[in-house]
Amino acid sequence: MAPEPDRKTRRRQSFAEWLPFYYGWIVIAVAFLTVSISVNTRSAFSLLFPPILTEMQWDRGTTAAAFSIGFMTSAFVAPLVGMALDRVGPRVVMPVAGIIVATGLWLTAHVNSAVELYVSYGVLVVGASISISYMGHGAFLPNWFVARRGLALGIAFSGAGIGAVVLFPWLQHLIDGDGGWRSACLAMAVLVVVVVVPLNAIFQRYHPREVGLHADGNSAATAAAQDDRNVVDSAWVATEWTLARAIRTARFWWFFWGCCGALFAWYAVQIHQTRYLLDMGYSSATAAWALGLVPFCGLLGQIAIGHFSDQYGREWAWTLVCAGFAICYAALMAMPYLQADWLLLVIVGAQGLLGYGLPILISAVPAELFAGRHFGAVFGAISVSAALGPSAGPWLTGIMFDHFGSYEHAFALGIVICIASSICVWMSAPRKVRLVAGQVGRQRA
Numbered sequence: 001m002a003p004e005p006d007r008k009t010r011r012r013q014s015f016a017e018w019l020p021f022y023y024g025w026i027v028i029a030v031a032f033l034t035v036s037i038s039v040n041t042r043s044a045f046s047l048l049f050p051p052i053l054t055e056m057q058w059d060r061g062t063t064a065a066a067f068s069i070g071f072m073t074s075a076f077v078a079p080l081v082g083m084a085l086d087r088v089g090p091r092v093v094m095p096v097a098g099i100i101v102a103t104g105l106w107l108t109a110h111v112n113s114a115v116e117l118y119v120s121y122g123v124l125v126v127g128a129s130i131s132i133s134y135m136g137h138g139a140f141l142p143n144w145f146v147a148r149r150g151l152a153l154g155i156a157f158s159g160a161g162i163g164a165v166v167l168f169p170w171l172q173h174l175i176d177g178d179g180g181w182r183s184a185c186l187a188m189a190v191l192v193v194v195v196v197v198p199l200n201a202i203f204q205r206y207h208p209r210e211v212g213l214h215a216d217g218n219s220a221a222t223a224a225a226q227d228d229r230n231v232v233d234s235a236w237v238a239t240e241w242t243l244a245r246a247i248r249t250a251r252f253w254w255f256f257w258g259c260c261g262a263l264f265a266w267y268a269v270q271i272h273q274t275r276y277l278l279d280m281g282y283s284s285a286t287a288a289w290a291l292g293l294v295p296f297c298g299l300l301g302q303i304a305i306g307h308f309s310d311q312y313g314r315e316w317a318w319t320l321v322c323a324g325f326a327i328c329y330a331a332l333m334a335m336p337y338l339q340a341d342w343l344l345l346v347i348v349g350a351q352g353l354l355g356y357g358l359p360i361l362i363s364a365v366p367a368e369l370f371a372g373r374h375f376g377a378v379f380g381a382i383s384v385s386a387a388l389g390p391s392a393g394p395w396l397t398g399i400m401f402d403h404f405g406s407y408e409h410a411f412a413l414g415i416v417i418c419i420a421s422s423i424c425v426w427m428s429a430p431r432k433v434r435l436v437a438g439q440v441g442r443q444r445a
Contacts, residue, residue: 022217023208024144024152030203031137031156034094034196036163038132041101041125041188042070043164046291047171051181058114066117068391070126074135075387079243081131082380085139085206086373094200097131098192100124105189109182132196134160135383138363139376143207146215146230147310147437149367150317153360154306161295161302161356168292229444230435237433241370243377251369252378254428256385258318261421262358263389264396265325265414269332269351270294271394276407280335282344290348297352305357306364311438314365317357318425322418324354329414332407361425362386368430 019026045067052063084093104124111117130136137156145152174184208214231237239245246252270291277287309317327350331343363379370378400410435443 017212023205023211023213024215024217026203027141027144027205028152028156030199031141032159032162033199034132034159035134035137035157036159037167037188037191037196038098038101038129039134039160040163040167041105041192042067042129042133043160044168044171044184044188045121045126047168047175048181048184051175052117055180056114062114063117065114066122067126068395069118069122070129071387071391073123073127073387074130075384077127077130078135078383078386079377079380081136082139082376082378082383084376085136085380086376089206089210090136090140090204091201091206094132094136094204095197097128097136098196098200100128101132102189102192102197104128105185105192109185109189130383130386132200134359134362135380135386138359138366138383139379140206142363142367142371142375144215148216149364150306150309150314150360150436151303152306153363154303154357157359158299158302160359161297161299164292164295229440230437231433232431232435233433237371240374241372241378242374243381246370246378247381251428252382254424255365255369256382258421258424258428259362259382259385260389260392261417261424262318262322262325262362263386264393265322265329265418265421266355266358266393267390268393268397268410268414269325269328272397272401272407272410273332273347276332277344286344290344293348294352295356297349298356301353301356302360305354306360309357309361309364310436313436313439314361314368314430315426318361318365319422320354321357321361322422324350324357326415326418328355329411329418333411365425365428365430368434369428 049063052058056063081093081097101124104120107120108117108125111120134157138153141153141156142149171184171187174187175181177183179186205211274287274291277290282290305317305320308320328347331346331350335343362382366379366382367375397407397410397414400413401407404410431439
């Protein structure tokens with residue numbers, strides 16, 4: 001007979017049962033709001049970049065290095081964040097990270113040297129924001145949903161697009177005003193403290209069992225039956241996946257390098273797209289419009305890709321994501337020859353409707369491969385790829401442009417890397433460990 005739940009667990013359970021809906025959707029709503037702010041504290045660097053250059057009179061490489069330093073910092077932070085989430089949960093990790101990011105933004109508003117910018121914005125904002133953005137949430141949101149995991153992650157992560165649409169015009173208004181870019185940094189700091197810190201401290205939870213529930217809001221019997229139905233490799237699933245065990249498997253490294261490749265492709269085009277469009281004769285307003293429309297399309301794309309992956313499998317969804325970036329690169333390469341404005345719509349649509357589904361899959365696939373008590377530590381190690389890919393992509397693309405005098409070779413490499421990334425994820429084979437809900441349904445039919 002199972003032991004009687006203690007008084008604390010009963011109190012949590014009664015609170016969750018009082019709600020007319022599954023508490024997991026509160027977790028998703030808090031994640032949505034957190035991501036909408038946290039991801040855009042670092043994305044806002046594209047708005048801060050020009051006025052910082054103007055005021056400080058630094059060269060572009062010196063200033064942009066703050067962003068690269070931030071991503072390299074996140075490579076060291078990610079495994080520690082994963083382990084911390086396993087030990088103390090998001091109610092501690094998220095508020096602490098939020099305070100660090102807010103402090104970094106406040107310090108950024110007072111910088112007078114490049115070194116100060118590297119520490120304040122690079123290390124504290126970009127580096128620490130990994131804890132409250134895709135990576136931090138990817139370590140625990142999969143615990144709350146199994147049958148609708150992709151859809152739930154898609155809804156949570158679509159907050160990044162909503163945040164860009166809402167926050168960027170406001171931040172640009174502040175930058176154009178009397179306070180300039182420094183006032184925009186202070187405003188973001190206040191937003192993090194007022195919204196991100198209290199919401200996560202009060203409402204966020206690591207696992208359904210903390211409120212006496214099971215994944216998807218199912219009963220204990222239904223949850224057990226669901227686990228039995230979607231398991232393909234019982235021996236693999238029964239293994240207690242510590243970080244030490246996980247990194248000794250081929251699946252871990254296939255997926256790690258698959259992530260690296262997809263993120264390489266994503267950030268290479270994101271950073272260089274605007275400059276390339278200007279070279280093609282488009283106005284700065286049109287180039288900015290194209291960059292801003294991508295996350296807007298991503299609102300639909302993330303939810304659609306997440307739902308598709310729940311029905312047809314993570315590998316097929318990953319293939320669609322990589323196809324989106326490959327199509328984008330092909331359209332960019334075609335521009336000098338076709339000179340057709342519709343190619344711009346292809347570039348925006350391919351990135352937003354397909355490519356933006358990547359963060360959902362980076363969270364969902366490891367949860368199917370290495371679920372368990374130590375998943376946060378394993379996912380944190382995988383998330384090192386979230387620093388390597390974004391750092392290498394823009395840098396190597398720029399190096400190839402300087403060497404060849406055009407982007408053509410770099411864009412062709414991007415297509416090859418997209419294909420390689422897709423192959424890597426098929427080799428990691430999450431379908432051979434657990435089936436997604438749609439595959440289980442078709443199998444039973």
